[in-house]
Amino acid sequence: MGHSKLLLAGVSALAMVCIGLPAAAADKEIVTVVKVTGENWFTRMAEGVDKYGADTDGITARQVGPAKADAAQQTAIIQDLIAQDVDAITIVPMDPSALEGVLRRAMKRGIVITTHEADNLQNTQVDMEAFDNHEFGAHFAEQIVECMGEEGQWTSFVGSLGSLTHVQWADGGEEYAAKFPGMELVSPKNESFNDANRAYEIAKEILRTYPDIKGFQGGSAIDVIGIGRAVEEAGLEDRTCVIGLGLPKDTGPYLETGAVDSIAFWDPLDAGYVMNILTKMTVTGEEIKDGMDLGVQGYNNVKVSAGPGEGIIVRGQAWVDVDAANYKEYPF
Amino acid sequence: MSSKFYDGQLGFLALVNAMVIVASLFLVGPKFVGLYSMQSMATQVSELGLLALGVMLAMAAGRGGIDLSGIALANLSGVIAFNLAPQFATAADAPMLYCWVFAAISIIVGILGGAINGTLVGYAGLTPIIATLGTQMLFTGIAVGLTGGSALRLGYIPPLDDFANLPVMGVPISFALFLGVAFALAIVLRYTKYGMRLFLLGSNDVAARYAGIPVRRMYFITYTIAGMLASVAGIIIAARTSSVKWDYGTSYVMVAILIAVMAGVRPEGGYGRVICVVISACALQLMSSLFNFMHLSNFFRDCAWGLLLLLFLAASKVDLSMYLRFRTPVRPGRA
Numbered sequence: 037m038g039h040s041k042l043l044l045a046g047v048s049a050l051a052m053v054c055i056g057l058p059a060a061a062a063d064k065e066i067v068t069v070v071k072v073t074g075e076n077w078f079t080r081m082a083e084g085v086d087k088y089g090a091d092t093d094g095i096t097a098r099q100v101g102p103a104k105a106d107a108a109q110q111t112a113i114i115q116d117l118i119a120q121d122v123d124a125i126t127i128v129p130m131d132p133s134a135l136e137g138v139l140r141r142a143m144k145r146g147i148v149i150t151t152h153e154a155d156n157l158q159n160t161q162v163d164m165e166a167f168d169n170h171e172f173g174a175h176f177a178e179q180i181v182e183c184m185g186e187e188g189q190w191t192s193f194v195g196s197l198g199s200l201t202h203v204q205w206a207d208g209g210e211e212y213a214a215k216f217p218g219m220e221l222v223s224p225k226n227e228s229f230n231d232a233n234r235a236y237e238i239a240k241e242i243l244r245t246y247p248d249i250k251g252f253q254g255g256s257a258i259d260v261i262g263i264g265r266a267v268e269e270a271g272l273e274d275r276t277c278v279i280g281l282g283l284p285k286d287t288g289p290y291l292e293t294g295a296v297d298s299i300a301f302w303d304p305l306d307a308g309y310v311m312n313i314l315t316k317m318t319v320t321g322e323e324i325k326d327g328m329d330l331g332v333q334g335y336n337n338v339k340v341s342a343g344p345g346e347g348i349i350v351r352g353q354a355w356v357d358v359d360a361a362n363y364k365e366y367p368f
Numbered sequence: 369m370s371s372k373f374y375d376g377q378l379g380f381l382a383l384v385n386a387m388v389i390v391a392s393l394f395l396v397g398p399k400f401v402g403l404y405s406m407q408s409m410a411t412q413v414s415e416l417g418l419l420a421l422g423v424m425l426a427m428a429a430g431r432g433g434i435d436l437s438g439i440a441l442a443n444l445s446g447v448i449a450f451n452l453a454p455q456f457a458t459a460a461d462a463p464m465l466y467c468w469v470f471a472a473i474s475i476i477v478g479i480l481g482g483a484i485n486g487t488l489v490g491y492a493g494l495t496p497i498i499a500t501l502g503t504q505m506l507f508t509g510i511a512v513g514l515t516g517g518s519a520l521r522l523g524y525i526p527p528l529d530d531f532a533n534l535p536v537m538g539v540p541i542s543f544a545l546f547l548g549v550a551f552a553l554a555i556v557l558r559y560t561k562y563g564m565r566l567f568l569l570g571s572n573d574v575a576a577r578y579a580g581i582p583v584r585r586m587y588f589i590t591y592t593i594a595g596m597l598a599s600v601a602g603i604i605i606a607a608r609t610s611s612v613k614w615d616y617g618t619s620y621v622m623v624a625i626l627i628a629v630m631a632g633v634r635p636e637g638g639y640g641r642v643i644c645v646v647i648s649a650c651a652l653q654l655m656s657s658l659f660n661f662m663h664l665s666n667f668f669r670d671c672a673w674g675l676l677l678l679l680f681l682a683a684s685k686v687d688l689s690m691y692l693r694f695r696t697p698v699r700p701g702r703a
Contacts, residue, residue: 073666103666108617111609112412116660119405120396133521134609134616137529145404198516 063096064123066315068308069114070101071130076285076368077304081128084308097312107131114138124148124319126311132157150315152307158345162314162324166302166354168339169201173208173253175355176279179298180213180251183277187218190251191242193259193280195230202255205281209253222246228259235262243270254280260299264290284358284366291360298359302334303366306354310335314350324350377632381647388654396661407535409653410543411608415442417546417649418601419620420627421553422594424645426496427628429590430570430637436500437485439620440507441595442602445477446612447511449603450520459525467527470606474599481507482595483588490587504621511614519613522606532607542604547646549600553593554642566590570637626677627652635681 068085070078082099089097100117102109107130115138117125125147129135132154139149139159150162157163180190192209194202206225213219223242228235235254239262242249252267254260260282267276273294282299290296313330317323326340334354343349358366392400399405419438426433449470457465481503488499522528531541557563569576569586577583606612631648633640652673659669 098663100660100663101666102619103670104619106615106617106619107609107613108605109619109666112656113660113666115408115412116657119402119408119657120399120661131519131611131613131616133519133611134613136521136524137532137608137610140524140529141533198518 063094064316064319065096065098066124066126066312066319067117067122068097068099068311069110069117069125069127070099071110071128072105073101073103077283078128080368081304081308084305085312087305088309088312092312092316095312095316099308105130107134111135111138114142118142118145118147121145122147124150124315126150126152126315127154128152129154129157135159148315148318150311150318152311155349156344158343158347160343160345161318161347163343163347163349164307164311164314165349165351166307166334168351168353169204170208170211171353172300172355173205173210174212175208175300176205176253177209177212179279179357180209180253180277181216181219183279183297184219184250186216188250189220189222189246189248190253190277191222191226191246191249192224192253193226193228193235193238193255193263195256195259196227197225199256205255206253219251222249225255228256228262230256230258232258232262232265235259236265237262239263239266240269243267243272250276252276252278252280254278254282254299257281257283257301258286260287260296261290264293264295268293268295282358283368284363285368288363291358291363294360298357299363300355300357302354303356304368306332306334310352310354324348375641377644378641378647381631381644381651384651385647385654388651388658392654392658392661396658400658400661403538405657407538407540409657411533411540412657413649413653414540414542414546415601415604415608415617416620416623416627416653417646418549418597418604419624420631420645420649421550421642422597423624423628424631424633424640424642425553425566425590425594425597426500427633427635428566428570428637428640429587430573431489431496431587432635433489433496433570433590433637434500434625434635435485435591435594435598436497436621437481437504437507438594438598438601438624439617440504440511440614441478441481441598442605443612443614443616444481444507444511445474445599445602446606447514447520447614448477449473449606450522450612451514459523463525464527467525467531470528471603474603474606475596478596478599478602479592480595482592482598485595486588486591489591490584496591508614515612515614517614519611522610522612524610528607529610532604542607545600545604549597550642550646553597557642562586562589567638567640570634570639572638622677623652623673626673626680629677629680 070081078101085097085099089095100113110130136159143149149160151157151160152164155163155165192206194206210221226238243266252263254263260278260280263278267273267278278296279298281301287296287299310330310332324340328338329336330338335352339351341349389401422435422438426435452473453466453470456469459466485500485503488494489496534541565581565586569581573583605616627649628645631644656669
């Protein structure tokens with residue numbers, strides 16, 4: 037028992053010494069904590085974080101995240117960062133409500149806390165949202181209306197009625213399209229439950245029920261994939277307009293055939309960059325003003341509003357539209 | 369040289385703790401061993417430690433004992449307590465009463481859930497790994513059903529928040545609770561008939577039955593206690609995150625098993641010490657936080673845990689205890 041274990045302990049200690057640690061200078065240290073490491077989305081965000089660190093003097097920026105998408109692991113990472121006395125932490129929460137207690141104590145210790153995709157979180161100084169959800173929905177509808185020639189039947193999808201952002205997108209789209217008398221919304225807010233197969237089944241049903249339907253607005257990122265498959269099978273690529281949230285890599289094949297006309301998303305690279313800009317501004321005490329230009333495409337005229345707690349919410353108009361022509365530029 | 373309290377495993381684990389702390393001084397500087405950092409680690413270790421104690425009990429009882437349902441039950445007890453507690457007290461009017469009601473309901477759920485495990489293993493004679501995998505899914509399913517899959521917010525309830533984080537004389541209350549529970553369990557295992565029978569049962573359940581030990585009831589009690597420990601972890605999780613959710617800590621199952629195995633609990637049953645589990649949990653927490661301080665990837669940690677688990681399992685097969693008695697320097701045990 038003893039020997040093998042002592043040896044093991046010795047080896048692991050030696051390994052630790054060898055790995056070492058790059059000593060940080062007197063730079064301000066901003067750490068970005070993401071939901072999970074190793075996903076394309078957050079790998080791209082890390083590029084933005086690194087870019088910000090390289091572009092900015094006096095700031096050390098790095099990104100960390102758990103190996104598994106588990107709120108417990110994310111909380112543990114944040115607690116250890118607080119104990120390290122980093123200057124600022126900017127977080128994409130796995131589950132905003134699970135972090136309230138930890139973040140409250142972090143702020144009491146004078147650590148700057150900012151967040152992304154958490155506009156219901158109370159204990160944050162700045163929450164950054166890529167766009168206003170209603171505007172994003174309206175943006176989809178705008179394209180659908182144009183594509184349909186301002187008339188015909190259309191419908192909308194959501195991941196689930198419990199996903200607040202999806203419902204807001206659908207509502208935003210509905211409000212926009214209501215301005216056009218020729219647009220007829222049929223059976224809105226179909227729930228795909230974030231399952232491409234379910235989206236496919238529903239889309240097939242809708243095509244049977246409303247054979248003349250021309251427009252589909254996707255909600256969750258996989259809705260367009262399911263809808264696209266149904267449209268492709270029905271051979272209706274040219275007659276229908278399928279537009280919604282989607283990721284370039286997954287949706288690529290359907291963009292190629294024209295089953296999906298266009299997708300939009302926000303670029304995690306820019307989001308990571310802007311999170312760090314806002315965090316640095318908070319660290320140095322610069323005021324974040326309504327209408328400010330943060331120097332990043334889509335964040336040239338940010339809207340600032342009060343958050344649910346003491347903090348503020350900063351919103352850009354940072355959606356990126358992608359179609360068959362340019363989807364290959366985005367490797368995620 | 370060897371007393372009843374001290375043994376090689378204990379000394380080894382204490383040594384690991386000491387080595388990690390010494391290594392941290394070289395690698396990340398004194399901040400790691402600062403008061404705040406230590407308190408932060410102490411609040412993190414409590415919930416995992418309690419789950420590991422449950423795993424230890426199940427393992428010590430033998431017959432391939434293990435409890436995979438721990439974290440699922442912890443989350444479920446939080447979810448049910450969240451749903452039922454407002455019937456008895458509201459957080460706004462009587463926060464203190466609310467917290468006690470919350471805790472009481474959690475523990476009742478934990479005992480009931482543990483009793484289901486105990487019935488399946490003890491009376492129905494199911495293999496623990498299958499039975500608790502089944503109940504893990506059952507508990508998770510109920511929790512998802514009750515919450516619709518999203519987190520339910522408790523909000524900021526001062527007594528609950530203090531319980532999770534406030535240090536009293538430097539020691540976080542949740543950590544003190546963990547130590548208290550561990551101490552009570554250690555006393556039960558060492559000085560009661562139940563404790564003696566548990567280890568006899570784990571060593572050889574056939575012999576135990578012929579010796580007149582009520583084997584079924586023993587399994588039932590053991591898994592029930594494990595369920596209760598899980599629910600205490602559930603209370604700490606709810607307090608620490610001020611919310612309840614079905615999938616919190618899904619990565620804990622494996623880590624709790626690692627802690628128990630590292631503590632020298634025999635996976636075949638019949639041996640396990642509470643103090644070793646406590647120190648083993650501390651060692652793992654120290655390492656985990658050190659990795660974070662060193663900016664190491666979290667994949668590295670998962671890999672390291674897997675490696676440790678395999679190494680300790682292998683080490684437990686090699687009996688060098690004779691050898692050890694002469695070789696290991698005597699160190700004071702840490703509690």
